[in-house]
Amino acid sequence: MPKNRFLEKLESKSDKELEHIANNSKTFVFDARYAAILILKKRGFNSLTIENIEKEYDNRIQEETSKKENNIETKKQIINHLKNIPIKGNQKSLLKNGNILQIKRLSKQNFEVRIEDNFRSVLAPVIICKIITSSNYLLYPFFYIKSILIYGIGVTILFLILSLVGIIKDDVFLILSPLIFIISFQIILTPFIYFITVYFFKNHIKQS
Known part of the structure; x- marks a missing residue:
């Protein structure tokens, strides 16, 4: 003591x-x-x-x-x-509230954890779980790269093309607005999403 x-x-x-x-x-x-x-x-x-x-x-x-x-x-x-999930494997489990807990094994030690509910989950950040030892792991929030690539970079490229052909105004901020929006949205949601995801992640696996 x-x-x-x-x-x-x-x-x-x-x-x-x-x-x-x-x-x-x-x-x-x-x-x-x-x-x-x-x-x-x-x-x-x-x-x-x-x-x-x-x-x-x-x-x-x-x-x-x-x-x-x-x-x-x-x-x-x-x-x-977690170790029973194959590398690059994707495990989905139905939660009591109707949402889906998704755990994707990125590598031997790293996993991506997220909750699928509706369109918001596509824009929300994820939780990375890193196995440290056989009895300890680390959880931390991270950007949901897939949504940044599709809705951020993808739509930004579309806006760029539209500006080049004169359909929309050739404005740097307007063109980059999809990417800025998706990154900002994920940062704002991080505290809330982190605690909710960690809660369901721990409790669901304990009960399974």
Whole structure:
């Protein structure tokens, strides 16, 4: 456990004040209550409060250990699931809300994760999952390259051709507007899409 920042702050308190702090879980955080009993023990103070807080401390340590172990097991489960997808393979799973979770294996360690719902998903960014070890991976947002190529660069080239034949105005900003729009749209959507996609990605694989 890291150094308790309350030890120095509570050192000047009387035994009665420290016992009050230790017993008052509604007003004081656990670290303050634990610091109080550590000081009392140091002073040779005997109280049932000390025993109770020490038991609470042990329970908290066990819970934290259990959570860490469960988190590692969950990550292993997700990684094992991902490794079963062939390279360049594309796995689609129906979610409870009717949308589709799509996982595409880009390489041995990298996967593209996205949610297909409607036209918005075509314009939205994706999540890249990179396997680091057998029990750990990294998730980060990335541009959806396919939509940039089709709707960004593709339409920009179309606008360029139309401007050359005089159908639309020969204006640089107008010609580049499709590319600017799609990139800007993906950047704006990134925070929202990231948390939504990661939530469904983790929960769906855990339940599968």
